[in-house]
Amino acid sequence: MTWWAWSRGSVGRLVAKERGVKRPTIADIARRAGVSKGAVSYALNGQPGVSEATRQRIIAIAQEIGFNPNSAARALSGATANAVGLALCRPARILGIEPFFMELISGVEGELSARSYALTLQVVADPDAEIAVYRRWWGERRVDGVFVCDLRVDDRRVPVLEELQLPAVVIGGPGHTGTLASVWADDAAALVETMEYLVALGHRRIARVGGLPGLLHTEIRGKAFVEAGERLGLEQSLTVPSDYTGEEGARATRRLLGAAGRPTAIIYDNDVMAIAGLAVAQEMGLAVPGDLSIVAWDDSALCQLTHPPLTALGRDIPAYGAHAARQLLAAIEGREIGAYQDETAHLTPRGSTAAPSPA
């Protein structure tokens, strides 16, 4: 066993060679067209150097025999892998339940597949493993660029990617992205809008169940919550940290509702925690929205499955992913790109919010 895990390569290789069906190459096309391999390459890539008649003949043959360029050979001569990478550092149970990532991936895919770029996915256990994956991908030339999710304050991944000069787009911000490109949305503004909405309904004691501490957007929301709470003169504006899971969301809710002077409204940092909070409130005999108003961040279809349906802060996540992909492809092409501000999440009032009942 060697120190990296490719010792079995030879087995698969031999077998693949024996078993493989013959794939057409540019040599096959060249032979049939009576030209050189170089000419075939120029023709198929839309480069000058072949007459239009020859080009058409070559393209026709390529289509006829179902030619696809060997991606390894292209990568080896050209230095682009035609693939980008996404490393996700969250436990499986959270990945599964949060619609965010799959929606993001759907949007990313739309842009990538239009350009025949592949998406290479890797689930990692912790930030160190994620950094190791970036170094390996870079060394292997396996990807031309990467998406960076779950940006943290002073994120250690940023300087590594800068050092490697691996094109990258940070999904998150603003700030703490170093010289990397990014797409971000103004969470602070969305949170303030939500709080003003609740205050207008008559709420004076508003709580927040936050996401994972240390994530930049958690910190940004936390800061905005405190500041807006003071500005709006709330009696109470308490944040309880959580971790996006239903269990923790339920626990945080119990803590908030069990205390004296309980809040009349809670804002949750994701939809899963909000749904868990709703169940807790109902369990405790509190009416939603009569006794407690609930707002969920991330307006996925889940929010409309509950009774009552949840008022939520939503935006188009597939579009967010598409923007990130477009940024990354531009970075790979070497174009100058910076921070792209995506739409701010907007509030969709549903049945889970109302004026607080007089105490």
Added chain:
Amino acid sequence: MTWWAWSRGSVGRLVAKERGVKRPTIADIARRAGVSKGAVSYALNGQPGVSEATRQRIIAIAQEIGFNPNSAARALSGATANAVGLALCRPARILGIEPFFMELISGVEGELSARSYALTLQVVADPDAEIAVYRRWWGERRVDGVFVCDLRVDDRRVPVLEELQLPAVVIGGPGHTGTLASVWADDAAALVETMEYLVALGHRRIARVGGLPGLLHTEIRGKAFVEAGERLGLEQSLTVPSDYTGEEGARATRRLLGAAGRPTAIIYDNDVMAIAGLAVAQEMGLAVPGDLSIVAWDDSALCQLTHPPLTALGRDIPAYGAHAARQLLAAIEGREIGAYQDETAHLTPRGSTAAPSPA
């Protein structure tokens, strides 16, 4: 513009070349170790042909300079891409909300990353696009094998993969997998167990909200439901087809509950529809489980977020993915593999099922 979309390649390539940081190659290692490139290759791959002392020296140098083998070069000489593919053919909104796929991917990843295999993901619009992706991947030698999800009756993808001799593992069955390897679970048995449980509670009118028609497991469950219904002598056993979305699940539920002689229990083909069904029942003023018992297939964390929590049919989906990955890696190595039967889903009774209240 050419007929496939790689016309811009040259731009990225040039830029990458100018910008790229120098990556170490086996030539660098050979120079520093004073041996040939061939010797370096043998040493790093654990092949015979170098003395143990030389091997250790080479490995030490490789580690020191942070060497990673260029995956394109390996693929080009060895014919294995060290990557496998997963094409998903479902609309984004369903992909996002169903925990199944992300959990499956998590499990697959665990096996793959231990062997430094990459997972290439592609979201496709329809079965034709999916088949085109397989043909392209094969032609590009981009992947060494693929996972096939959402198996259909007489699935058109099966003969294509057989023709290409592309190693594949079907996630689903039994049957309709042609000569391809597969992992499957006995859904019929799980459904029968559930029905017997409901009958034991006293239910005589049981309905089912089914998944997408045409999917093999939908058909298998449908057949088992009818047969068991007859065997158990139910007064009523009606299946309403649906599509896994909350909206359709809600509509199907309204239809079932609005009719005369409404069922006292409903089994849903996924958790999302079950949650939607619960909300509909509550909206209509029916008590769950008093007036209506609800069972969800796919016991994700979502099922414990509702009030009451849902009785569900669950199994370890990450493990299912891990088994599929192990099968696929074996197929790539050329080992003979067939159908692997995974654990049968088991029922976890929670608050959403009880004896029906006397009418």
Added chain:
DNA sequence: CTGAAAGCGCTTACAG
């Protein structure tokens, strides 16, 4: 046990 060389399938200067 080790070295020199061919080859994987492309792309791209460089000659004609």
Added chain:
DNA sequence: CTGAAAGCGCTTACAG
């Protein structure tokens, strides 16, 4: 406008 050739970074027979 076209052809012949070098090169990308590996792996692997084939000689010594």
